[in-house]
Amino acid sequence: MTRPASGNGSTRAADTDRIEVAQLLTDAAASGVLGLTEYEDRLAKAYAATTYDELDRLSNDLPGAVTRGRRGPCRPAPSTLLLAILSGFERRGRWNVPKRMTTFALWGGGVIDMRYADFTSHDVEIRSYSIMGGQTILVPPEVNLDLHGKAVMGSFEHDVTGEGSPGAPCVKIRGLSLWGSVGVKRKKRKPA
Known part of the structure; x- marks a missing residue:
């Protein structure tokens, strides 16, 4: 520190x-x-x-x-782009969550699991776009969420139950789902 x-x-x-x-x-x-x-x-x-x-x-x-x-001050991980075009992407386990991330699924899918990840910034912004595809974003219970997305003939999760912990990172998720889905779930870590 x-x-x-x-x-x-x-x-x-x-x-x-x-x-x-x-x-x-x-x-x-x-x-x-x-x-x-x-x-x-x-x-x-x-x-x-x-x-x-x-x-x-x-x-x-x-x-x-x-x-x-x-070690010196913590620096945010570089911005990240995750693409799934007729394919998929996955971020699980131990990884560095960047300050900004864009995800795009076209006839594909993706999973972003932040339960075991290292947050490198207090405020994280995720832009999620799904066109005839699906994405799932998993956050640990202590993380605060700010969700605002649009869905056209699809779904964009807005009702995630539970509150985060005071002072914990805030993940802002924005985006669009067209004939697809963006699902956000608060999920506990599994015991080892």
């Missing part, structure tokens, strides 16, 4: 600091150091943390916590 020069633990943490601790927690869960329940609990607290002290309490017992200050 990149600390200000004062080193005062009660100093307010930035979004990039919360994202960095979230990535450290994900590493610990992926390697089996944290169980799923403890991981999700600490992750929700990390996104809600406002100071460096709170973030340190959540991560100081994990491997890599001592060296994390040397």
Whole structure:
């Protein structure tokens, strides 16, 4: 975590600091150091943390916590375009969610699963377009959603149940579905 020069633990943490601790927690869960329940609990607290002290309490017992200050600030992953033209695309497992992503399915389909992904930006914008195709976007329970899309003789999911955690990343999904579908689901992580 990149600390200000004062080193005062009660100093307010930035979004990039919360994202960095979230990535450290994900590493610990992926390697089996944290169980799923403890991981999700600490992750929700990390996104809600406002100071460096709170973030340190959540991560100081994990491997890599001592060296994390040397990495520098978290930078958003580059914008991404996912295409499925008479084919498919898939993003699952551990991957970096960019600040901006565009998905397009024409007579094809795709899956974007963010449950195990690393968010590199607090605000994520996804533009999804489906023409006679289908897309499914899976988000973990703590992520906040902002959905606005249009459907013509198809469907664009607008009613996703549940609220995200305060301070967690916000995923804004916009787009169009023409004789196709864009489905968004809030889904829990599976135990290892």
